[in-house]
Amino acid sequence: MNDTPLSPDDRLGAFCPDSRAYLQGVDEGPLAGLTFAAKDIFDVKGHVTGGGNPDWKASQRAAEANAWAVEVLVGAGATMVGKTHTDELTRGILGVNAHYGTPLNPQAPGRVPGGSSSGSAAAVAGGLVDFALGSDTGGSVRIPASFCGLYGLRPTHGRIPLDGMLLQAPSYDTVGWFTRDADLFARVGSVLLESRINPARPRRLVVAEDAFEVADESVREVLEPLVERLASLIGLSGRERLAPTSLSDWAAGQRVRASSESWEVVREWIDRTNPRMSFQVAESCLAGRSLTSAEVAAALADRQEVMSRMRTLLAGDTVVCLPTAPTTAPPRSQTLSERRPLTSRIVQLTCPAGTIGAPQINLPWTEAEGLPVGLSLLGAPGSDELLIAFAREAAELLQVE
Amino acid sequence: MNDTPLSPDDRLGAFCPDSRAYLQGVDEGPLAGLTFAAKDIFDVKGHVTGGGNPDWKASQRAAEANAWAVEVLVGAGATMVGKTHTDELTRGILGVNAHYGTPLNPQAPGRVPGGSSSGSAAAVAGGLVDFALGSDTGGSVRIPASFCGLYGLRPTHGRIPLDGMLLQAPSYDTVGWFTRDADLFARVGSVLLESRINPARPRRLVVAEDAFEVADESVREVLEPLVERLASLIGLSGRERLAPTSLSDWAAGQRVRASSESWEVVREWIDRTNPRMSFQVAESCLAGRSLTSAEVAAALADRQEVMSRMRTLLAGDTVVCLPTAPTTAPPRSQTLSERRPLTSRIVQLTCPAGTIGAPQINLPWTEAEGLPVGLSLLGAPGSDELLIAFAREAAELLQVE
Numbered sequence: 001m002n003d004t005p006l007s008p009d010d011r012l013g014a015f016c017p018d019s020r021a022y023l024q025g026v027d028e029g030p031l032a033g034l035t036f037a038a039k040d041i042f043d044v045k046g047h048v049t050g051g052g053n054p055d056w057k058a059s060q061r062a063a064e065a066n067a068w069a070v071e072v073l074v075g076a077g078a079t080m081v082g083k084t085h086t087d088e089l090t091r092g093i094l095g096v097n098a099h100y101g102t103p104l105n106p107q108a109p110g111r112v113p114g115g116s117s118s119g120s121a122a123a124v125a126g127g128l129v130d131f132a133l134g135s136d137t138g139g140s141v142r143i144p145a146s147f148c149g150l151y152g153l154r155p156t157h158g159r160i161p162l163d164g165m166l167l168q169a170p171s172y173d174t175v176g177w178f179t180r181d182a183d184l185f186a187r188v189g190s191v192l193l194e195s196r197i198n199p200a201r202p203r204r205l206v207v208a209e210d211a212f213e214v215a216d217e218s219v220r221e222v223l224e225p226l227v228e229r230l231a232s233l234i235g236l237s238g239r240e241r242l243a244p245t246s247l248s249d250w251a252a253g254q255r256v257r258a259s260s261e262s263w264e265v266v267r268e269w270i271d272r273t274n275p276r277m278s279f280q281v282a283e284s285c286l287a288g289r290s291l292t293s294a295e296v297a298a299a300l301a302d303r304q305e306v307m308s309r310m311r312t313l314l315a316g317d318t319v320v321c322l323p324t325a326p327t328t329a330p331p332r333s334q335t336l337s338e339r340r341p342l343t344s345r346i347v348q349l350t351c352p353a354g355t356i357g358a359p360q361i362n363l364p365w366t367e368a369e370g371l372p373v374g375l376s377l378l379g380a381p382g383s384d385e386l387l388i389a390f391a392r393e394a395a396e397l398l399q400v401e
Numbered sequence: 402m403n404d405t406p407l408s409p410d411d412r413l414g415a416f417c418p419d420s421r422a423y424l425q426g427v428d429e430g431p432l433a434g435l436t437f438a439a440k441d442i443f444d445v446k447g448h449v450t451g452g453g454n455p456d457w458k459a460s461q462r463a464a465e466a467n468a469w470a471v472e473v474l475v476g477a478g479a480t481m482v483g484k485t486h487t488d489e490l491t492r493g494i495l496g497v498n499a500h501y502g503t504p505l506n507p508q509a510p511g512r513v514p515g516g517s518s519s520g521s522a523a524a525v526a527g528g529l530v531d532f533a534l535g536s537d538t539g540g541s542v543r544i545p546a547s548f549c550g551l552y553g554l555r556p557t558h559g560r561i562p563l564d565g566m567l568l569q570a571p572s573y574d575t576v577g578w579f580t581r582d583a584d585l586f587a588r589v590g591s592v593l594l595e596s597r598i599n600p601a602r603p604r605r606l607v608v609a610e611d612a613f614e615v616a617d618e619s620v621r622e623v624l625e626p627l628v629e630r631l632a633s634l635i636g637l638s639g640r641e642r643l644a645p646t647s648l649s650d651w652a653a654g655q656r657v658r659a660s661s662e663s664w665e666v667v668r669e670w671i672d673r674t675n676p677r678m679s680f681q682v683a684e685s686c687l688a689g690r691s692l693t694s695a696e697v698a699a700a701l702a703d704r705q706e707v708m709s710r711m712r713t714l715l716a717g718d719t720v721v722c723l724p725t726a727p728t729t730a731p732p733r734s735q736t737l738s739e740r741r742p743l744t745s746r747i748v749q750l751t752c753p754a755g756t757i758g759a760p761q762i763n764l765p766w767t768e769a770e771g772l773p774v775g776l777s778l779l780g781a782p783g784s785d786e787l788l789i790a791f792a793r794e795a796a797e798l799l800q801v802e
Contacts, residue, residue: 055499098456098677271737274679276499279671282683336672 012104012126014119015082016040021047022081023070029077030191034184037123038133039116040083041090042067043164051166052086052097052116055275067164069133069175069192076191081129084119088281089266090135090168092116093143093346094330094339098278102332107149108371111329114144117176121148124178131179131188137168138258139350141176145362146374147329150178151185151391156381157357160192169261172354182395189388200389202319202379204237205230210247211322214348219323222366223375227321229398240313242320243306247348250306254351256291256299263288280336306355314358314380319387322349324362324374352378359384361391365400413505413527415520416483417441422448423482424471430478431592435585438524439534440517441484442491443468444565452567453487453498453517456676468565470534470576470593477592482530485520489682490667491536491569493517494544494747495731495740499679503733508550509772512730515545518577522549525579532580532589538569539659540751542577546763547775548730551579552586552792557782558758561593570662573755583796590789601790603720603780605638606631611648612723615749620724620774623767627776628722630799641714643721644707648749651707655752657692657700664689681737707756715759715781720788724750725763725775753779760785762792766801 010017015037021044025032040050043063050057066074074080085100087093095118096102103122105113113122117134121144124132134141136154145152153176160175167173177192179185186197207227212220227236243250266285269275277285313320326345334342353360358381362374379387394400411418416438422445426433441451444464451458467475475481486501488494496519497503504523506514514523518535522545525533535542537555546553554577561576568574578593580586587598608628613621628637644651667686670676678686714721727746735743754761759782763775780788795801 096675098675270680274497274499274681274737276677276679277683278675278677279683279686280675282678282680283687285680286684286687336675 009128012106012122012128013101014084014103014122014126014128016050016085016100016119020082023066023074023079025074025077025079027077029075030187031073032077034078034130035081036073036078036131036133037082037084037120037129038067038070038080039086039120039135041086041135041166042070042083042133044070044080044083047083049166052088052090052100053275053277054099055273056089056269059269059273063164065164068161070164072191084123084132087116087118088278090116090137090140090166091262091281091284093139093343095144105148105329108147108329110331111371112147112332114147114329116140117144117178121145121150121152121178124148124150124180131177131184134176134178135165136174136176137172138254138354139346141178142324142350142360142362142376143346145178145364146324147372149364149367149372150180150362151182151364152176152178152362153189153384153388154353154360155193155384156359159384167265169258169265171261172258182392186388186392189384193384195385197385197389197392199393200386201234201393202317202386202390204316204318205234206237206313206318206320207239208242208320208322209239210241210243211349214247214345215323215326218368219327219373222368222373223323226366226375230321230394233394233397237318242310242313242352244309247351248344250355251344251347251351253299253302253306254355255347256295257303259284259288260291260296303355306352310352310356310358311380317383317386318380319390320378322376322378324376325349328368328371328373357381359387361387363391410529413507413523413529414502415485415504415523415527415529417451417486417501417520421483424467424475424480426475426478426480428478430476431588432474433478435479435531436482437474437479437532437534438483438485438521438530439468439471439481440487440521440536442487442536442567443471443484443534445471445481445484448484450567453489453491453501454676454678455500456674457490457670460670460674464565466565469562471565473592485524485533488517488519489679491517491538491541491567492663492682492685494540494744496545506549506730509548509730511732512772513548513733515548515730517541518545518579522546522551522553522579525551525581532578532585535577535579536566537575537577538573539655539755540747542579543725543751543761543763543777544747546579546765547725548773550765550768550773551581551763552583552765553577553579553763554590554785554789555754555761556594556785557760560785568666570659570666572662573659583793587789587793590785594785596786598786598790598793600794601787602635602794603718603787603791605717605719606635607638607714607719607721608640609643609721609723610640611642611644612750615648615746616724616727619769620728623769623774624724624776627767631722631795634795634798638719643711643714643753645710648752649745651756652745652748652752654700654703654707655756656748657696658704660685660689661692661697704756707753711753711757711759712781718784718787719781720791721779723777723779725777726750729769729772729774758782760788762788764792
């Protein structure tokens with residue numbers, strides 16, 4: 001147990017140096033003795049929540065209470081040792097922050113950690129804490145979990161309260177967490193979901209063919225054998241395409257829905273303060289502003305089709321397998337024009353769960369050329385415990401850890 | 402003569418604190434004994450040209466030579482005492498910089514100084530230097546001259562070399578300067594234009610009716626009597642509308658032309674570095690990027706109509722009178738949505754000269770409610786000396802100083 005602030009150990013650039021929020025866990029509880037960190041979008045009483053942008057931080061007052069998720073973890077015995085970097089205003093998927101730098105990826109030197117929960121993933125992957133809180137709106141837990149070789153869950157939308165958090169797009173925001181092993185993942189999940197994680201298995205396992213097509217061949221090659229090993233436990237129920245048209249159509253619709261909502265979150269602040277942002281984040285904000293109400297209405301209508309299709313597919317405790325990310329973690333030094341097509345591919349894989357509010361877990365069980373590659377299991381809304389329990393059991397049976 | 406750096410005196414926040422470029426003027430020359438400052442887009446050997454954006458500055462090396470305009474002024478005896486703030490990347494007309502702050506307007510407390518040559522105008526208006534260099538692409542000398550009560554010229558495009566300057570849109574960029582009085586304005590002009598400023602008068606004086614309609618009533622009310630006094634010297638040749646359709650059409654076209662060009666100046670740097678910018682400046686850059694080649698081609702075709710119309714109007718040493726700015730200097734604390742409509746009105750008045758590359762001088766001869774109001778004289782390309790000489794003579798005859 002580490003019961004002092006971590007500053008001397010932050011060799012990864014994962015922590016916010018000026019907001020070392022420290023909260024001693026209670027003496028007894030299911031997480032007693034463990035340390036954790038939280039992305040700097042979770043309120044900690046007496047500290048200003050920074051959100052990865054200095055002008056946002058300067059415009060905020062210190063929080064008057066802890067975020068719900070922080071409070072429940074401390075109440076379960078875990079000690080919070082600090083806040084971690086996030087992509088600016090959580091708008092990013094690679095872990096790059098123009099103001100505060102890019103945390104190191106301890107599992108992939110020279111590569112980005114993934115984001116926007118970048119510091120939390122780096123801190124867990126580097127062993128600086130036992131687990132960490134992140135958030136996932138469009139992939140911000142799943143992608144850093146995949147790039148850093150961690151367990152990470154985007155829960156069912158609404159399962160974990162968002163109170164005391166800086167939101168991006170409230171219809172899609174979720175609280176997630178990272179660990180290095182499946183057993184601890186379930187222990188933390190039990191606290192955050194306020195639920196027991198009893199042994200459970202999906203009834204059907206379906207391979208999302210179109211999702212695999214989005215991934216690099218090197219990623220597919222290492223994931224396919226894993227899928228077969230999973231199928232050896234419960235049988236494989238087939239291969240299906242998620243999207244009747246294409247995942248890029250689904251991704252485009254989700255971008256419209258999330259962008260328009262997230263513009264509303266920042267528009268008044270932007271108008272009042274003309275904040276400094278990285279070009280990429282300003283571009284992201286303006287993409288939301290430029291949408292017409294007709295475009296937003298059309299995208300909201302399209303959402304119903306995605307929900308209907310996925311509801312059918314996921315019925316009866318079906319779980320879908322897909323690559324969490326289409327590639328391993330990319331280099332830290334990419335240009336904006338190199339990042340854009342990669343981000344577009346990533347969103348094709350993260351959008352199905354985000355669109356329908358379904359849980360998706362990253363299983364950090366393999367690698368390609370020495371870099372982590374994550375496999376995702378996506379279940380019906382409400383199947384969080386099922387996914388976590390199955391991950392725990394499969395990790396043990398398949399001896400992947 | 403002030404021959405030491407000005408830092409103790411910079412009560413206006415006009416100077417760049419970290420680039421106190423100091424160049425002692427030669428002992429003898431037409432400007433010997435005078436001090437000047439230059440907007441931080443002019444190179445000074447050994448110093449990094451900052452351009453009002455810290456990430457731009459960080460990506461540049463120290464200049465290997467002085468800008469042409471700086472070199473010729475020092476060679477004429479003037480001593481450069483420092484570099485002054487600019488709107489970020491010269492993209493702004495109000496003098497607001499999200500990174501470095503807004504220089505004070507010594508003639509209008511609580512108001513912006515105008516920009517983008519904000520620090521130069523503030524330093525001259527506050528008496529910190531005798532004169533200062535600025536640049537004018539879309540009004541960046543004329544507007545701060547109007548808001549701060551200074552003489553300021555946008556010269557004929559191409560008259561003063563742009564060597565050693567950070568450019569915004571090379572087809573429209575010009576070097577300008579500010580003084581508090583008309584005589585010194587001509588002396589500096591003689592050096593920068595490499596020309597004698599002999600006494601000269603326009604043959605015709607035309608009031609630009611549609612330009613006056615853009616201005617606030619309070620601005621029109623104080624400018625009309627001035628126009629009559631000017632007309633008393635050379636006769637008034639009538640009132641005309643500049644634009645066959647509307648000045649807002651002209652302004653829209655000029656925005657397209659300048660935006661598309663200025664995007665090309667920054668695109669590679671932005672792609673490579675994902676720089677931090679104020680939201681407003683990122684928005685300005687993206688406006689350039691979003692233009693289609695058809696839109697740009699149409700705007701370039703429209704330019705010919707503006708040039709043809711203005712060439713006819715300005716023939717035979719005709720000078721057009723118009724308000725330099727539609728309002729007095731606005732408050733420092735405006736929101737972005739308050740600034741946008743004001744900026745649109747400003748560009749309607751600055752675009753005719755910018756579009757055709759013609760000279761336009763601000764005459765700081767009146768005020769409204771205690772705030773400076775500038776009258777502009779716009780002449781045919783090449784009439785720089787005529788405008789400067791007439792300003793000097795009229796200032797004396799009308800005893801406006």
